[in-house]
Amino acid sequence: AQSVSQHNHHVILSEAASLELGCNYSYGGTVNLFWYVQYPGQHLQLLLKYFSGDPLVKGIKGFEAEFIKSKFSFNLRKPSVQWSDTAEYFCAVTSYSGGGADGLTFGKGTHLIIQP
């Protein structure tokens, strides 16, 4: 069975600070990895995803993540955060099934607060 661990449940930063949110997963096979964001009162939105290829993936709103297979990690980063980045961030994984659709296993989420 897959599992996802997010190290930080609550993070408070000042504007312009750099951000790194940790994510580790547990699964022995090939995986697809995702980061989702949920702004207050809104739907889950996809920030970025990794399927294959370049392990450094860039997403929307200046976010990026690096897949390190040897560490089973997929940490999310942003060099300079803004107040509007205040949200809940979820790391998720699904096993690769050759094109089939699989449900996601989510981490518990990180509540990020950016102070002006």
Add this chain to the structure above:
Amino acid sequence: GAVVSQHPSRVICKSGTSVKIECRSLDFQATTMFWYRQFPKKSLMLMATSNEGSKATYEQGVEKDKFLINHASLTLSTLTVTSAHPEDSSFYICSAMGRYEQYFGPGTRLTVT
């Protein structure tokens, strides 16, 4: 981007009654939809995979007779919580599989009194 809607957004029901939640993909067809449950301060938990025209696949520990799923068309999946109890109170979120990613609905807050 692709839009997924859920109806109702909030529902309050009495213990022992059944509640139906709809999930619609508004501008694309989805052969596969997923139902998740989100507990307070916890992550989303996959409940079941809904495939159009076939029986849903339930995750371990999810009672299929309690959480009935029907995926009757390429744009609609329904989740019916039967004989609801207070412990079923939760936030239920659906997603629809697009070409490369899942698109999530806004969720339905169910409160069972």
